[in-house]
Amino acid sequence: MVGLRGAEQVAHRLEAYLSGVRKGNHELTPAGIDSLLEGVAYLRSATDAVRGNAYPPDASPVLTSLNAGLSTAAGSPSTSPPPAAEIARPNPTDKAKAAIEAAHANGRPIWRVEFVPSKELAERGVNVTTVRARLSQFGDIVHAEPMPLGAGGIAFRFYVAGQPESEKEPPAEDGLKVELVLPEAEPAREQAVASPRAFSNVVRVDLARLDDLMRMVGDLVLSRAKLENGLARVADRLPTSERRRLEEVVHGFDRQLRDLREAVMRTRMVAVRELFARMRLVVRDLTRDSGKAIDLVTVGDETEIDKYLVERMAEPLLHLVRNAVSHGIETSAERATAGKQPRGRIELRASAAAGIVSLEIKDDGQGIAAEAVLAKARQQGLITESAGLDAGTVLDLLCTPGFSTRDEADRGSERGVGMDSVRRTVEDLGGRLALDYRAGEGTRFVVQLPLTLVIADVLTVQVAGQTFAIAQSAVREVIPVDPATVTRLENNELIRHQGKALPLVQLCDVFGSPRPSGAFVALVVGEGPAAVAFGADRALGLREVVVRPLSDPLVQVPGLGGATEMGEGRPILILDPSGLLRLSRRRVLQPSAVRG
């Protein structure tokens, strides 16, 4: 492993710097972070090279730049003076450190020798000069520093390099305190072992294995449903006591299954910390380019969400954070003019409650120029002149594919996904996106997602005689409708509900099936101005089901989010409310677009 010497040196350099930060010897500075990242990038390329049986790239340029970056970073020693009595403080100052490291690199042991002069010692002819001379005979004094003691006293600390590979200690008489200084990496490792976190019994598991487990639990849920159905069929023919006993078994099974399901779910959960940490890097990169000063604050880092959600949410979150940096936060000068703190602030907040996880992206920037958004939308013919100014409308517009309020895309917004894709991803995950802003004060996006995806509570409904399921969480209300009360308006139908008019979308129309006559039910989906009623023949009941994806392109159609089994051996299709909405909007615009 000859070629890895450079990588080793880089790694040591980084480790030494980090351990210094951890101990509070120096502060983590932007230059230091840049150097760390540079070093990590080098290590990555070196390991890649070795994996590919190639020689790792030359480390010397990286090392030079690391030494420059890390020493400037380390060059500002912690501002608070060391407490007076702290002579035994084992941390060498930064200047001493470089010398020590150089000696360590040459394989020489370093001894820390502390000398406290006193009257008695002076009378015996032992003073700092004699100590220095004595130590010089033993080895090379690589660094010496005086240290103030309480009550005007003083002590001296010497760092002495011994002979390479030699175990010989400097003489420790005359009140000299002698201690071996270990290379920086060593104490760091010791400390890691001592901390309980290193032994937290963490097992890394391939996500695919957890998916398998989840699928098996899903199969069990299905078996339970079959068992319950079977029991219901024969219940009448069983003696009461027998039936009771079986019912108890099924109930117990049910409970155990829920526990098992939760336990498996928990193993899939990871803290959002990692996701948030990624955002920190993005903000750093963007602020360096834009010259804005931004603090990123994260709250709820320990909130756990499904690993799958973490992966799927990375891109949308990235986009929202980029938007906050490039469109939300103003430059320091603009902020000062507006009477704000010169440093902008972006807050990422995660929380989980009642089966819903919320991710919040909040900035204290200029908010959203709603007027400009509306003007642009009017100009593009997306809305009517009279359309209102509420946040929901603004969000709808921002999420319209191709809509942008900026004519020139800057780096932050030109890359990656657009707002339409952000909302699409959130909705595909069964969640919703909300917007909240105040001109001049800031913008807040809230993403709400269901904690679990694989097993869902659904409402089963009948559409043109076929059974469908829809996520119970998506349906706000089920209301019976008398067809005579439906108001028709050109291509649209409206029903009255709680004093308001709700647009009605007949699912049988969307699916190209004939409309059954007579009373039907309306499933109210969405809130506020986005609320819509889906018309179905009737509601059948509530079920807990295992959601299977519709992964084959031949059955991937808009408006359907998956399928499930209910023990009858045939799939029941699961409706996707957001897809249905898109489908119905398209239908209203171009009535022939769907049925083709």
Add this chain to the structure above:
Amino acid sequence: MAADATTYVLFELAGTAYAIPSSDVQRMEMVEEITPVPNAPAYVEGGVITRGKVVPAVNLRMRFGFERAEFTLATRLIVVAQGSRLVGLIVDSAREFVKISAEAIQPPPEALAGTSGRYVRGVASATDRLILILDVAGVVDAAA
């Protein structure tokens, strides 16, 4: 029989014999519960669920531009694997396995007319009839 002979599943569709390499065939079953999938292509009869997966059931008659026929006791669903996908093909009947050697298969004639020509990879002549070797990839390609 030549050493490089491959086993094929023979099936019947609108009076013509077709063959699929048996290694592509996951299983064959009676056509039972198919759930119609609204707004799917017309030749997709619907979806069936097998081993927890939703598998599209393609009506091969309609895929090839023939009249849709009522299902009978002989109707079969042949579930074929294509890459990571599983697709069910509904055929009039399927019973036999045959071994066909590679030399016995010829490229489809240029003049092979009709929609089905696009989904045929070759033609094999057996003792008493011609067998069309199905190009599974072409059949299950949603874009085609």
